[in-house]
Amino acid sequence: MSRRRLSALGLFLLALGCASSKPAQPPASAVPAPPPDAWRNTQPPSLAAVPPFRAPVPAQRSLPNRLGVLLRENHAVPVVVVELAIRTGVDGDPPDKAGLADFVAAVLDEGTKSRTNQQLAEQLENLAANLSVSPGLDGFRLHLNCLTDTLEPALDLLADVALNPAFRPADVERVRGITLTGLQQRRGNPGALASDEVARLLYGPKHPWGQPAGGTVESVRSIRRQDLVRFHDTYFRPNNALLSVSGDFEPEKMLALLAERFGAWRPKAVPPSRLPPFPKDGPRTVISIDMSDGTQSQLALATRTISATHSEALALSTANVALGGLFTSRLNHQLREVRGWTYGMFSSVGFNKRTGVFQVRGSVVAQHTVDSLKDVEAVLKDYATGDITEDELQHAKEGILQSLPQALETNDAVASTFVTLTNLGRPLDWYATLPARLGALGRDEVARASRAYLDPAKLPVVVVGPKKNQEGLAELQLGPVIDRTAEAKGLAARPAPPSVPSAR
Template sequence: MKRLLIVAFTIACIGSRQQSKGTAQQGAPPSEQQPAPIAAQGPAAQPDGGVSAQIGKQTGKVPEPAAAPPPAGQMAQSAPNAVAETPLMPDEPFRAQVPPPLARQPHFDPPVPVQRKLKNGARVLIVENHSLPLVAVSVRFLHGIDADRMQKPGLADFVSDTVDEGTKTRSAVNLAEEIEDLAAHLGAGVSLETANVGLNCLTETLPKALELLADVVENPAFRDEDVERVRVLKLTALEQKKANPGALAADEAARILYGPDHPWGQPAGGTPQSIGSITAADLAAFHARWWVPNDAVISVAGDVKAGEIVRLLDEKLASWKPHPLPRLSLPAFPRLTRREIVAREKPGTTQAQVWVVGRLFKATDPDAIPMRVANLTLGGLFTSRLNMNLRETHGYTYGVGSSVSLMRRSGTFAARGGIVAKNTVEAVAEYENELQRFSSGEISDAELSASKEALVRGLPAALETNDAVASAMGNLVSLGLPLDYYRTFPARVGKVSHADVKRVVKKWITPGRWPVVIVGPVEQSKEALERLNLGPVSIAPAVPGGKPSAAAP
């Protein structure tokens, strides 16, 4: 009997080892697998230049090195009749061949929305897409941060952060539970010229989800406890921003472009003083003035019929009434008449944010599409001039680029990125070289072709989801563009010529008047920056009241 128990135990151990080996060969469970490195983000979203990081790296004991295998001859002698194992992934012949062309090229028709109007005056744009039982709804208001009171910067942003924190008939918890029960998503946001409430839900839950959307749009409660909870979050975000060179550079660029007396020239999200002073009454008054149907467009994309969605919206928003809008009187933007380098000292950072900014035109300008084509040559692609120079040739950065932002009333240009701190001065010089070369308007045939192709081929991805389509349709109205803008976009891009690019670039790209903004450890580089002859150099702390750097006298 004892011998039988020993045999059984031995067999069990062997089985256990084989099972463990099988598990190891199949790979560790998902929770135990080594996470992949975080991909480097785009320049605008990087807190300190976009250094990539690796997470989940194990720091336990280093494993003992495996024993070296015996020589090949010895292995052959020990197994004379061994059969060579078949490679797990043999080199099949097809791997050396170029894939054949597709039988037919895929065709993408950008949507043109159907337009309707609700009884309360709100415009409705509808794009039907019945491929999945999902619907996205966007309520876009045509005023945002531009409606902020000068004494209360951050007010519009505070409103959008609080409208979905409870209504007059639903507490914050109850509202969140009802949204979750529908497997829906509902949120709000604000931009320079607009505010938005977005909904994404299943087709079968659309009537109930629209009821919640209407309640948030019409009846936010702004209860004291909800306001205070959001206030703490906003003040925390402002404190965190002090450690973000990219966000500090954006604030400084806005101050220069729009002026300190314009709502757009105020720090993004407001200031600790303004956020601390905003009351529930301020939030309710702003909402009552600007969140009205006669200043709104509702975009719907997904598994709906035009007639049915209009009926539902009229039903759910029946109590939402229009009223006259206040008249905005905004100060003029300051003139950019001289070149200067505005540096903000941020000691201790390994990289510096370097921005060159300027003003352009509004989105409806005929030069808009040629300028978008031209910008891709300078900095809109990985292979564009700025990135190939500063990253690939000089190794000053993980990535720099340029962007064109065109709005309803004006537009801006920015070339920006995170630069290795010790190379800040050299990088500014290379920015200048590339901008001066670009300002001639001369681009090669290959650059023109690549830029036009990138714009056109990027359109399907930009309109891939219901949320993206609903947002894009709202953009058409907020920017004053025709409803067939996306449908005609490829043809208009295709017509852009070398002459068009040269004309718009020479007309609008004027680096000789555009300021340079630097945020990083720059105090010790002032004299070197002055030797670049790009105008006067001013340096101040990046964070008011911040400690001077060690290099300060």
């Protein structure tokens, strides 16, 4: 055997010996390990002074065709966001065409008169751009996010989708099938069923907002291609729209680019809204929906309140934060931390262009359904007396203000926020002036709003969960218990709309 082979064999045996030998143990530390809970007694270092956050305020411009434009420059990153908002959404659905606006939104970006859906998708991908279409109760949003370098071709795609949708029959039928499948799936979703029942109670069964989200199986089957075209032609008009832009651009150049693509968009009178009135307040009811195979129950309590421009809107929003808007708020503390019956029980105050909504929502362990609702009722009754402490008020104010930097961190959020403020009728500097207005807000004003708008006696109740765990609902004496399982799941008989060709 050669010396080279012996040498190689020796190295192999040496390596094998090293690998198989027990590794040396490090010397035992002379410092004893701290108790497992010692960290609980430590205090984090004090934070340095946080600079004040200055919320952005856009410049307002318009194109000759009455298309409003909001511009906010932000050169921090080479990204531009353009949001085109249409001021009619689900509220434009005809009485017998529930889900039409959602259907339009789903097909809108499925191809234009000059681009198929595949071509559109490929061109967006090549530009590293994202384009989405979202329907809402009172409007549509076409949202474009792109790089500064690809702004011009990306704007071409946004304008083409908004102004020249093809509504090809094959695309319409494919989207119809997807929509119908989604509606079937919603029937097994406790949260979706609860949301649909809340909408019916808030807005009424004859109002477009009171219909099941996305419509019903029957209404979606009845929608024709002609309905989509008519909706688009009626409401997608520059005098019924707004462009909101945030990002890395020069204002005058941006206006010129927008004018090139949207300047020829012709205005047209939009028909006045003829929506049915919201239902009047009546006796409180408890709606019960059976989900026999569930391990949790969805609880929802909701009522209409005041508009976003009401003088007490800020006081009401602040009152809500202390009640159920934060993880440490009263509702979540009682139901999660004290009882351990939920992962989260929260309340919210939201606004649309016609009203405001106060809502309590959460999912609880099914066997504690009745007891959880009893606790929610007790917390609401106590809080509705105006019983908010100065510490709770200060914590609520800090929670609102400290959420602003994150809420307005991105160009996407900023562009969308400007649209929301416009839709609600609020001034565009609403967030910029919020710190001063919050600072001037006193405990008496918040307590008064709590007493006026958070009385649980005004809140209908929706419970979705196993029927066997709802047997004690009547004993709470919150109102008559009404079983709407069949109606909520689409099992009750409905009048069938006339049969029509699906895509014509």
